[in-house]
Amino acid sequence: DGGITQSPKYLFRKEGQNVTLSCEQNLNHDAMYWYRQDPGQGLRLIYYSQIVNDFQKGDIAEGYSVSREKKESFPLTVTSAQKNPTAFYLCASSRLSGSNEQFFGPGTRLTVL
Amino acid sequence: AQSVTQLDSHVSVSEGTPVLLRCNYSSSYSPSLFWYVQHPNKGLQLLLKYTSAATLVKGINGFEAEFKKSETSFHLTKPSAHMSDAAEYFCVVSVYTGTASKLTFGTGTRLQVTL
Numbered sequence: 001d002g003g004i005t006q007s008p009k010y011l012f013r014k015e016g017q018n019v020t021l022s023c024e025q026n027l028n029h030d031a032m033y034w035y036r037q038d039p040g041q042g043l044r045l046i047y048y049s050q051i052v053n054d055f056q057k058g059d060i061a062e063g064y065s066v067s068r069e070k071k072e073s074f075p076l077t078v079t080s081a082q083k084n085p086t087a088f089y090l091c092a093s094s095r096l097s098g099s100n101e102q103f104f105g106p107g108t109r110l111t112v113l
Numbered sequence: 114a115q116s117v118t119q120l121d122s123h124v125s126v127s128e129g130t131p132v133l134l135r136c137n138y139s140s141s142y143s144p145s146l147f148w149y150v151q152h153p154n155k156g157l158q159l160l161l162k163y164t165s166a167a168t169l170v171k172g173i174n175g176f177e178a179e180f181k182k183s184e185t186s187f188h189l190t191k192p193s194a195h196m197s198d199a200a201e202y203f204c205v206v207s208v209y210t211g212t213a214s215k216l217t218f219g220t221g222t223r224l225q226v227t228l
Binding site for chain 1: 159
């Protein structure tokens with residue numbers, strides 16, 4: 001089955017630690033995205049990438065970093081610079097042309113202890 | 114610039130009664146519009162999309178939405194609610210800027226379905 005996988009499902013972090021969230025897709029999509037979801041605020045874009053080895057900041061990129069070494073993979077690192085990292089993180093992918101609907105992974109819930 | 118307003122943060126209906134979730138948008142360009150559904154602690158699933166074809170769009174699970182340009186609305190409806198419809202629903206506007214598609218999400222409407 002084609003789709004997007006995210007791991008882990010739940011992640012706990014101590015303050016001051018960096019953590020990396022995994023996102024893999026086998027839909028052959030060129031574009032990939034990371035969103036943060038907080039209660040009552042909808043989804044906010046962190047980073048996106050349209051092609052391997054290239055990515056752009058979204059609306060709330062501070063305290064986060066990404067890489068895109070392979071078309072299938074777009075990991076997100078939450079750094080110690082992110083002051084309020086507890087949230088639900090969603091990865092998505094899409095084609096570059098057409099209706100541009102995005103397909104979402106199941107999410108990772110990050111909790112800072 | 115673009116924006117999305119979901120007019121109700123919470124809607125409660127009885128099973129078997131109609132569902133109406135309201136969405137208004139603003140966009141400087143011709144937008145694509147989507148409705149997504151999210152069950153607790155899950156990712157988002159696409160319900161339906163409008164991309165400048167028919168203004169009445171039919172989606173999965175009996176949902177449909179009507180694009181009304183004059184009212185800048187894209188309300189989601191279903192004739193008869195089912196318990197399994199209880200979830201959070203997001204209205205989304207997408208605009209292609211020439212280099213990328215930018216999605217703007219509404220803040221969501223939580224649908225509660227009671228017996």
